[in-house]
Amino acid sequence: MPGPLAAVHRFNDAHPWDHNAHYHRLLLDRVPARVGRALDVGCGTGELVRALADRAGEVVGVDADPRVVDLARAATGERPGVSFLVGDAGRELPAGPFDVIACVAVLHHLPFAPTLERLRGRLAPGGTLLVLGVHRSSRFTDHLVDAAAVPANLAVGWARGRRARPESMTAPTAPAAMTLPEIAREAGRVLPGVRLRRHLFWRHSLVWRAPG
Template sequence: MGRVVTERLAGGLRRFNETYPWDHNAHYHRWILRRLPRRFGSAVDVGCGTGDLARLLARRAGRVVGVDADPEIVARAQALTPGGSAVTFRAGDALTGLPEGPYDVITCVATLHHLPLAEALACFRRHLAPGGTLVVVGLYRARTPADHLLGAVAVPLNAAAGWLRNRGRPAPRPVAMTARTRPADMEFGDIAREARRVLPGARLRRRLFWRYTLVWRG
């Protein structure tokens, strides 16, 4: 019953978000930055999209690479980035197309559920420098009562955020949000178990707005 109610609410929420759009992933960018050192040498943002997070990372890093599988999105990210920036972008597969590291910071937002989980985390581990930081914001499939309760709590907060960010006026969806995100097919418990097997000591938490976070220090 809880799942049916949550799915109906999600359908209404999608329609509301089409009218009052806002970026659920960008909501976590500052949270990500708080998990990182004030200065670090290099970073790679996996699934960088149009580069918002990569450009934020560049304020602290000597070198940042944004990687995305979609060449058109990569071209837009590059066009949005001022000349002389520490950020470069490249089109490539997240598992085979990462530039040679190691990197002091690896970030991955709303991308991991598109990849084989264990293989992707092992790849990130190989590319992370000793003492480096991996931060993931991911999606999971709701199953438990706690999952559905957190989803229900997020509904009014999500609507309020969309209304306030758009000042109560309907708005077209931004270019960066036109692509639909594929639903996640793994439950949080399964993600946590697999992540801790590959990355011992990884810290994972369910979050608002249908996301979870993972932080691991190399």
């Protein structure tokens, strides 16, 4: 690993913060004030599930890691309308339909297009699919944004100070294989009219509303 990048990783190890949770507000801003059912795929320790519960009558969180699901249940307690399940999003999902489906930092672990098709199939008419993903940088503009993210990442980590690594960051990770153009092409094929945005901190979002 090159020296500068290795230094960034060492800094992040000493000042860890959840880059995915940083974008929860962005996703929630695209959720109507009140919805019926919501699903969080790859829910981790349940932070987004608990936020969605303020707007949805029922929220289901699904994660493949039984230990993490236990942590989510313990952190949530007996909150009405909230449940957590152990499940592999690549093979099984709770029965729909759902008015909102969120999927945060999960798709790069799974077959991209088939998983999007599975999520699309669980949406209610007019429902919203919200994806926060990671991608492989391949273009000059990607590397420019990556470079801009480095000092911003250091600033956020420094402001938060030294702390223990959040439980939400202890799950196994995998490097992203798809580039943004590849994601745009495949997502556009499965979800006509999907909106793709690149964000700082090595993330992008996909937002799609099912036909009503």
